[in-house]
Amino acid sequence: MQRWIRSFFDTHRPKFEKEGRLHRYHGLFEAFETIFFLPDSTTSQSPHIRDSLDLKRFMSIVILAIVPVALFGIYNTGYYACLAAGESTAFIPSFIQGLFIFIPLLVVSYGVGFFWEALFAVRRGHGISEGFLVSGLLYPLILPPDLPLWQAAIGISFGVVIGKEIFGGTGRNLLNPALTARAFVFFAYPGQMSGDAVWISGGATDAVSGATALAISAQAEPGSQIPAMLDQAGLGLFELFVGRTPGSIGETSALLCIVGALILIITGVANWRIMVGGVLGVLGTGMLLNQLATGSFAAAMALPAYYHLVMGGFAFGIVFMATDPVSAPGTDAARWLYGFLIGALTVLIRVFNPAYPEGTMLAILFMNLFAPLLDHFVIQIRLRKRISHV
Amino acid sequence: MKTLFIPNGHNPDLRGNPEASIIHLPRPSSLAVVPSAFPFVKPRLQVKEGDRVSLGSPLFEDKRRPELRFLSPGGGIIENIIFGPRRIVTAIIIRLDEKEEREFFQPLENEDLETMDREELMQHLVKGGLWPLFRSLPFRAIADTKELPDTLYVRMDSHQPFSALPEAYLQGHLEAFRFGIRVLKKLAGQLAVYTCAEQHSFVLNECQGVVNHTVFGRYPAQDPGVVHYHLRKKGNTGKAWFITGEDVLLIAHLLETGTYPGERTYAMGGTGLASPCHVRTRFGAPVSHLIEACDPLEGNFRNIAGGLFRGRNAGQEGFMSMYETSLTRIPEGKEKEYFGFMRPGLSKNSVSRTFLSALFNRPAKVDCNTHGEERACINCGTCTRLCPVEMLPQFTMKALHADAIEEALAHGLLDCVQCGLCAYACPSKIDLSGIFGSAREKLYQEQQKGA
Secondary structure (H helix, E strand, C coil): CHHHHHHHHHHHHHHHCCCCCCHHHHHHHHHHHHHHECCCCECCCCCCCCCCCCHHHHHHHHHHHHHHHHHHHHHHHHHHHHHHHCCCCCHHHHHHHHHHHHHHHHHHHHHHHHHHHHHHHHHHCCCCCCHHHHHHHHHHHCCCCCCCHHHHHHHHHHHHHCCCHHHCCCCCCCCCHHHHHHHHHHHHCHHHHCCCCCCCCCCCCCCCCCCCHHHHHHHCCCCCCHHHHHHHCCCCHHHHHHCCCCCCCCCCCHHHHHHHHHHHHHHCCCCHHHHHHHHHHHHHHHHHHHHHCCCCCCHHHHCCHHHHHHCCCHHHHHHHHCCCCCCCCCCHHHHHHHHHHHHHHHHHHHHHCCCCCCCHHHHHHHHHHHHHHHHHHHHHHHHHHCCCCC | CEEEECCCCCCCCECCCCCCCEEECCCCCEEEECHHHCCCCCEEECCCCCCEECECCEEEEECCCCCCEEECCCCEEEEEEEECHHHCEEEEEEEECCCCCECCCCCCCHHHHHHCCHHHHHHHHHHCCCHHHCEECCCCEECCCCCCCCEEEEECCCCCCCCCCHHHHHCCCHHHHHHHHHHHHHHCCEEEEEECCCCCHHHHHHCCCCCCEEEECCCCCCCHHHHHHHHHCCCCCCCEEEEEHHHHHHHHHHHHHCCCCCEEEEEEECCCECCCCEEEEECCCEHHHHHHCCCECCCCEEEEECCCCCCEECCCCCECCCCCCEEEEEECCCCCCECHHHCCCCCCCCCCCCCHHHHCCCCECCCCECCCCCCCCCCCCHHHHHCCCCCCHHHHHHHHHCCCHHHHHHCCCCCCCCCCHHHHHCCCCCCHHHHHHHHHHHHHHHHHHHC
């Protein structure tokens, strides 16, 4: 097998080399070849040795961490779709149903996204970066299951082109591309992206409530007890933690997000400071609001702070989106602050802005914009401490 | 004794460490001087092919600082002068005679050293051709004879993989080493002689009263630039020079015997050698002469003189230069690895914990493959975590890309010790240390023009 693939690439390589007629597509060729074979390039000067870790593996670890969440998301989406259609909700049929919902979105996301990636790479004479492997997987996971595919396609186009490529591609973008894509869809097609009707494939029937915990919390009358209302809707703390709730395909299970977080933290691929900072931000702000809550204010103020950790997409966002190294700050102190502010903003948006029950997406995008500024301040403080060389 | 702890750095655990034993090699048939290995030196040749030279007679001088003399490591006939691109002299090869003639310099007794003044001592070293062993921070250029440094750092050992052990090079030369230290004391305001304490109790036992600093930390904690940076935190310590422990022996030899030193102990390491150990042979010996003593393996191997992280590719036909005390032979690694990025990686070498090798404490095999393609910086911060002088390499690199030299300087570009760790560990395979190196070189040239 290995020899066969090797000879395949070796026979076609000349066409993509300098004199070949397909030279302008050499980036594309290399992108495919390096999936199978690492390049044979060697160092030319010191340091003569290089670490075995490259961006392909770096990004693969992120994908590995997302896989449990994605598998559960497929099952969960399928489960609710079966429930709504009155079909069997056993594991296998639910999972298969989920695949039918998720795979088209994934194919659109990767297909359309890679088209733009490849177009820019070929025009610029760049290689195709691995970063999109992650963005392209994250994006369908934060979409509602029944989003029309053409809307998904426009969303990912916006995310890749406006969120990333116009800044120069992977490594140079200010915003997280997957979130940019989702934000675009959210604001462009609110009918398909919010409300109670969108979270269950096939549309919510009377038998199955499509309301998410966030919607219940946002619509609660002042003075009402949200935890009790959630329990009544079948969205108790345990269900929310495990993720057996309606919601975007991949973001319902806090439990599996923790599994992903552990993979990312143990391998060192994502920065734990952002995640811990985020959790502290949610708890701190949530508890502060609990203290200030009185009957006449929004009921969500009195919601115990830990509910915010398991409701909606916070766990997913802080683990997989906020830790995107490119759009997050690069200094440790700034990472703490960045995480904390994402957590704090998430709670504030959720509690005080009922128009956007899900605050995480906006909080991360907003903080993406501030990441360079946070870095700037941290660097200024560091530089002041440095003794200049004479 | 001051103890210094350097928090950042990295010690890769690699296969092919040299044994402490020393093999004494017979005389090679030819020796060479490699002018390009001297930092910022523009050689003006004083010999031509066919000339007869003796051990210690001048071969070339620096065009900018003619007082710097570079002497012949052996006696014989100039066989060949090799020029590189733009007629840079890359090697002056001397075929050794049966009976090597040698130049004699005036030897020094212990008493002479007491009475002699600094200037006179310095002239001895300059004439004896060993002045280039003194280098100055921050540029690591050859020290200026008109300068008086506040501190002179003497580095006893190096954490760089496969470098010479003090046990090996000091063996039988302890007296000479102590004499050398007495010489150095006259040259600088203060002397900081240091060793990496956790590794070498030998040095601490044998050199009591000489070693006055111990350094804890991983590579490149022992680097004089790093030590300087961390000592300086407690106030400005001004001009600093450095020299290595191996070189102190050369100075002692020159002053004690009045002859240009001819021998050195080299550490031989890497997986390209069946029996890595230390060898003792002539200064400027051919690479092939050294590796043959350690049973080299057949195949596509790279010979690196001066260490994996900061050495140069010495080629198969190359020669050891004055500063290099180690020779490492590792595979070139010009192969395309099948599904390389997906492998569990039981024996992969990595700073990260993304390979299973992070779970096992097993020395890894390394080669010169880049293990991936170059990509844009994703701001992962691995370089920052490793940088021994607390720079933010990714931000410094971006400042240099934007031509913001002042900003890069504020970030500590001059503190950079060019240990190579940032470039080594970068998952985007950006040659950070190369970028810093050329920026520093440009700065030095500009400073010289201004002076």
